[in-house]
Structure formats: structure tokens, C-alpha cells
Amino acid sequence: MHLKRMIALGATAGLLAIANPAWAAEIEVKIDNFTFNPQQVTVKAGDTVVWVNHDDIPHTVTSKTLAFRSKAMDTDDKFSFTFAKPGTFPYFCSLHPHMTGSIVVEAAAGK
Amino acid sequence: MTDRDEGPNRRKVLECMTWAGTGVLWTIAGGVPHSLGIVDEALAAEAKGLTFLQISDSHVGFDKPANPNAKGTLEEAIGRIKAIPVKPAFMIHTGDITHLSKDKEFDDADKIISEARLDVHYVPGEHDILDPDVKFYRERYGRGALGSGYYSFDANGVHFMGLVNVANLKGGGMGSLGREQLEWIERDLAGRSASTPIVVFAHIPLWTVYPQWGWGTEDGAQALGHLKRFGSVTVLNGHIHQVMQKVEGNVTFHTARSTAFPQPAPGAAPSPGPMKVPDDKLRGMLGTASITFKQGEQRLAIIDTPLQN
Numbered sequence: 129m130h131l132k133r134m135i136a137l138g139a140t141a142g143l144l145a146i147a148n149p150a151w152a153a154e155i156e157v158k159i160d161n162f163t164f165n166p167q168q169v170t171v172k173a174g175d176t177v178v179w180v181n182h183d184d185i186p187h188t189v190t191s192k193t194l195a196f197r198s199k200a201m202d203t204d205d206k207f208s209f210t211f212a213k214p215g216t217f218p219y220f221c222s223l224h225p226h227m228t229g230s231i232v233v234e235a236a237a238g239k
Numbered sequence: 240m241t242d243r244d245e246g247p248n249r250r251k252v253l254e255c256m257t258w259a260g261t262g263v264l265w266t267i268a269g270g271v272p273h274s275l276g277i278v279d280e281a282l283a284a285e286a287k288g289l290t291f292l293q294i295s296d297s298h299v300g301f302d303k304p305a306n307p308n309a310k311g312t313l314e315e316a317i318g319r320i321k322a323i324p325v326k327p328a329f330m331i332h333t334g335d336i337t338h339l340s341k342d343k344e345f346d347d348a349d350k351i352i353s354e355a356r357l358d359v360h361y362v363p364g365e366h367d368i369l370d371p372d373v374k375f376y377r378e379r380y381g382r383g384a385l386g387s388g389y390y391s392f393d394a395n396g397v398h399f400m401g402l403v404n405v406a407n408l409k410g411g412g413m414g415s416l417g418r419e420q421l422e423w424i425e426r427d428l429a430g431r432s433a434s435t436p437i438v439v440f441a442h443i444p445l446w447t448v449y450p451q452w453g454w455g456t457e458d459g460a461q462a463l464g465h466l467k468r469f470g471s472v473t474v475l476n477g478h479i480h481q482v483m484q485k486v487e488g489n490v491t492f493h494t495a496r497s498t499a500f501p502q503p504a505p506g507a508a509p510s511p512g513p514m515k516v517p518d519d520k521l522r523g524m525l526g527t528a529s530i531t532f533k534q535g536e537q538r539l540a541i542i543d544t545p546l547q548n
Contacts, residue, residue, distance in 0.1 A: 130316060131332075139310075152476050161510035162452070162510040162511060162512065163510070170268065175267065181514055182446045182469050183510070183511055184303040184304070184513050185512050185513065186338075186339060186369065188365070190410070192410050199369075199371070200339060200340070200369040201341060203303065214530065218410065219410070220288055220409075220410030220411060221368075223365040223405075224365075225408040225411060225412045225413065225453060226412070226413065226450070226451070226452065226453035227453075228410055228411050
């Protein structure tokens with residue numbers, strides 16, 4: 129990621145516009161043993177969070193405000209969501225609601 | 240159930256289970272457990288009352304290491320049910336019929352369970368309502384039910400209530416019945432004689448078994464409040480894939496085994512996920528339950544039978 133950012137910084141203004149997605153990071157949250165790991169993640173606006181279910185039981189990723197909502201994810205299934213705006217996004221598994229987590233989205237640098 | 244049967248002593252009498260042969264059979268009188276006798280005697284006596292079966296957590300479609308053939312063990316369970324000498328009145332299924340709410344999984348489950356040639360009263364588990372519109376469960380089993388799929392019916396003077404505590408769950412919480420269903424429970428019970436035996440069945444335990452794993456129903460106590468005045472209340476659940484029982488006043492809580500895979504005892508593992516046991520131990524941890532009321536004795540007996548001893 130840092131490498132990508134440096135390349136983007138080094139690019140010409142024109143290229144920078146095209147390469148803008150390279151600023152966005154992809155952050156993984158593992159679902160393991162009925163927990164979201166890490167339980168709280170801080171990302172920048174524009175970043176994408178990818179949840180991967182490693183359990184033998186399906187889970188969902190459901191935002192408390194329904195800002196995002198996955199289908200039931202079977203073993204090894206993934207769900208991703210790109211956080212465009214800053215804010216705190218608590219979520220849970222709608223099948224096992226004692227499983228909770230949150231994504232904290234900070235404003236992207238330079239914006 | 241006639242009113243003359245009612246009396247303060249009889250109200251205290253609840254009959255449950257103890258280990259005997261292939262099943263568990265307890266007697267509890269005034270809160271003190273006694274052995275009722277061997278299963279054969281109980282089965283002979285059962286012919287005079289109402290006997291129904293409970294099957295739970297068949298998870299058709301599950302193929303992970305804890306049991307690569309959940310369909311096969313459901314077939315075995317139904318095979319054993321077919322072999323019971325005294326035909327039960329009907330069967331209840333306390334949810335998680337399928338693993339992923341797929342049409343094919345419901346089809347397979349139907350095909351196998353219908354082999355028992357018994358009426359089946361279902362309530363959904365969280366694994367049965369995974370499709371966005373809950374279409375598959377609703378169309379197969381939810382016709383005539385209210386709200387998220389709850390309903391009641393009567394058999395041999397016993398009032399049965401099938402509840403749904405797996406829908407619209409809130410983050411950080413446990414199972415939930417919701418306001419609308421609680422109001423219906425109150426209405427459904429209004430005007431019924433306190434001597435009417437009540438059987439409540441739902442997927443997630445209605446009492447708090449282990450909140451750290453979400454094993455409980457956050458508004459279960461409110462439902463039980465409406466049941467307080469009844470002399471005999473039996474609450475049958477699944478979800479936790481193991482036999483667990485509690486008796487509190489006139490209420491007996493009981494959970495049935497799964498036919499698919501065992502789950503660990505509360506807190507005994509990092510998570511409540513499927514528990515892998517040696518192959519020769521698996522069938523001893525799967526099974527079904529049979530529940531009997533003997534009219535005129537206000538007696539309830541629950542026999543848990545594993546697929547293999």
C-alpha cells in the first residue's frame with residue numbers, strides 16, 4: 129500500500145488523476161470463531177473493507193444503520209464495501225448478533 | 240383437560256427424564272427428580288396419552304468436517320422414527336432444517352422427513368431464513384402462520400405454540416421475539432384455563448443458556464410472564480445442538496440434539512461452531528426427542544434418543 133501511495137505521489141498531475149484508485153486501500157477483516165478480527169478497524173474514506181468468513185457456519189455483515197448489508201456468507205465467502213464518507217459504522221452478524229464490530233472511516237489525506 | 244383435575248399438588252407435578260437404556264427418562268415431582276423406569280415401560284404407558292416427537296437442527300446441506308453427510312444422519316434419524324412401535328401423533332421441527340436456505344436443501348429435507356409419514360409442525364432457525372425475501376421457508380412452512388411465522392394449535396387438550404425468535408435480530412443482542420409476537424402470545428393465551436398444559440417451541444432457547452454465545456432470547460422472560468399462571472409449561476428448543484434441561488417452577492425447559500453435528504458445551508471451546516468428534520462418537524451426540532403427556536396425570540416425559548448408544 130505504501131509503495132502504491134509513493135508511486136502515485138511521484139506521478140505527474142495527469143497520471144495522478146487516473147491513478148487515484150491506487151490511493152484507496154483494501155483492508156481485510158477475518159471472521160473466525162464467531163468474531164470479527166480485528167473487531168475495530170480505522171480506514172480512510174475511499175478504502176474498501178473485505179470480510180472473509182473462515183468459519184464452518186455462515187455469517188453476515190450487517191450495518192446497524194443498514195448502510196451496508198451482505199448476503200449470508202458461507203465458508204470462504206467474501207463481502208466487500210467501499211467507505212466513501214467519514215464516520216463510524218457499527219455492524220453485526222444478523223444470524224449471531226452477539227458478533228459485533230465497527231469500521232471508523234477518517235477523511236482521506238489532502239481532502 | 241378438565242377443571243376437576245386441577246389441584247395445588249398436581250400443579251407442582253412435572254415429569255421429566257433420567258438415563259435408561261436408549262433414552263433419558265426423568266420424573267420430577269415437586270421439583271425432586273425420581274427415576275420413572277426403563278424406556279420400554281414408559282413407551283408402553285405412552286400409548287394411553289399424547290406422544291409427539293421433536294427433531295431439530297438437521298442442517299441439510301452441511302458438509303464440513305464435523306459431519307460431511309448431514310443428509311445421511313437425518314435419514315438415519317427418520318429411519319429410527321419409522322421404527323418406533325407406537326406411532327407418535329406428530330412431529331415438531333425446531334428449526335435449522337437447512338444449512339443455507341437453498342431450495343434444493345429444503346427439497347432434500349422434505350423428501351427425507353416426509354418418509355416418517357407424520358404431520359410436522361415447523362418453526363424456522365436462522366439458517367432457514369437466509370434468502371433475502373425468506374421466500375423458501377414461508378412458501379413451504381409459513382402458510383397460515385402470523386408475522387415471521389408463529390402460530391398455535393391444540394392436540395389432545397394440550398396447547399402448542401410455535402414461536403419465531405430468529406428474525407429481525409438486533410446487533411449486540413440474542414434471539415428475539417419482538418413486540419408484535421409478544422402481544423400475540425398474550426392474546427393467544429387469554430381466556431385459556433390455567434390447567435391447560437402448554438408446550439412452547441422455538442429455535443433458540445427461550446431462557447438464557449450462555450449470553451456470550453448469544454444462546455438465549457432477550458425478551459424470552461416477557462413471553463414466560465404470560466405463561467406464569469399455567470400449571471404445566473414445557474419449552475422445547477434446538478439451536479445449541481446438545482441436550483440441556485432446566486426446571487423452574489411449573490416450567491420445564493429442554494433443548495434437543497441436532498441430527499447434523501454436535502456443538503460444544505457453553506464456554507468449552509473458543510466458539511459455538513460445529514464440534515469435530517471422532518467418527519465413532521458422532522452418532523452418540525446426534526438424535527431426536529420424544530415427548531409424552533399422560534392425560535389425567537398432568538405428566539410430561541421427555542426421552543432423548545441418540546442415533547447410536
